Amino acid sequence: MKGLASLPWLIHGFSTRPGGFSRAYGGNSLNLGFTKDDSRSNVERNRAEFLKKLGAASNKRSWPMVTLRQIHSDIIHHVVKPTEVNRNEEPFAGDGLITDTPGLLLAVQAADCLPVVLVDAKRRAVGVFHAGWRGTLKRIVEKGVGEMRREFGSSSWDIRAAIGPGIHNCCYTVGPEVRSQFESQFAWAQELFHETKDSEPIRERYPLLFLTARAPGHSELPKNIFLDLVEANRRQLMDAGVPAKNIEASPLCTSCHTDLLFSHRAGNGKTGRMMGVAGLRK
Numbered sequence: 001m002k003g004l005a006s007l008p009w010l011i012h013g014f015s016t017r018p019g020g021f022s023r024a025y026g027g028n029s030l031n032l033g034f035t036k037d038d039s040r041s042n043v044e045r046n047r048a049e050f051l052k053k054l055g056a057a058s059n060k061r062s063w064p065m066v067t068l069r070q071i072h073s074d075i076i077h078h079v080v081k082p083t084e085v086n087r088n089e090e091p092f093a094g095d096g097l098i099t100d101t102p103g104l105l106l107a108v109q110a111a112d113c114l115p116v117v118l119v120d121a122k123r124r125a126v127g128v129f130h131a132g133w134r135g136t137l138k139r140i141v142e143k144g145v146g147e148m149r150r151e152f153g154s155s156s157w158d159i160r161a162a163i164g165p166g167i168h169n170c171c172y173t174v175g176p177e178v179r180s181q182f183e184s185q186f187a188w189a190q191e192l193f194h195e196t197k198d199s200e201p202i203r204e205r206y207p208l209l210f211l212t213a214r215a216p217g218h219s220e221l222p223k224n225i226f227l228d229l230v231e232a233n234r235r236q237l238m239d240a241g242v243p244a245k246n247i248e249a250s251p252l253c254t255s256c257h258t259d260l261l262f263s264h265r266a267g268n269g270k271t272g273r274m275m276g277v278a279g280l281r282k
């Protein structure tokens with residue numbers, strides 16, 4: 001992301017699908033999650049390759065990488081020491097990590113949910129967050145800003161945010177109960193949703209048939225409800241005081257670009273995992 005690329009002391013990135021050693025999901029894919037369909041050795045090779053591309057690894061040593069057992073929560077962990085990290089394990093359960101310790105790489109996994117990176121450009125602190133609809137409803141990124149203020153003395157004005165690739169409002173259908181939950185929590189929730197009706201070619205070709213074959217009120221097509229998860233997280237960051245100009249979002253929808261990105265929905269549940277990562281150079 002352009003807003004973060006100007007910080008020479010920062011390592012950050014969002015992975016994509018191609019360029020790895022896994023074949024479980026077609027081709028040579030860069031699956032970074034220990035999924036049931038892929039071997040552990042492939043994932044470890046993929047992670048090593050990803051760290052090398054980020055500049056967080058050399059032939060002699062790689063940065064310790066902290067990951068999470070993600071549970072669609074608002075739980076955020078403050079990582080202080082490299083000794084807390086056990087490589088390729090998930091010592092924490094939650095959906096957010098923050099640190100101001102150099103030499104650590106924080107990572108969240110995603111395959112439709114949004115990976116979000118926050119960086120305090122003044123105090124040199126970072127956070128990474130996993131924001132699906134449940135975590136977004138629980139205000140994971142808004143609370144992330146609050147945790148950085150509490151732990152590091154960060155000012156919202158100094159925080160830069162990067163929202164990585166995820167499923168966009170062109171593809172992200174949800175049920176009416178999800179919309180109701182958002183509307184109960186956010187004053188601007190109505191702006192996050194749009195609806196379309198299912199189309200049936202036979203209805204479009206013979207509309208009179210359906211008008212006369214059913215009683216009034218029984219010929220309506222079901223509605224599809226679409227959620228704008230990117231905008232929901234953008235609004236939360238702004239509510240937390242992060243300036244709009246400091247927030248960048250990837251234009252790529254995971255469900256639309258399955259050649260480039262993993263998508264849980266498009267893959268019907270069989271898919272790899274991408275990562276959003278951030279760390280501070282020593």
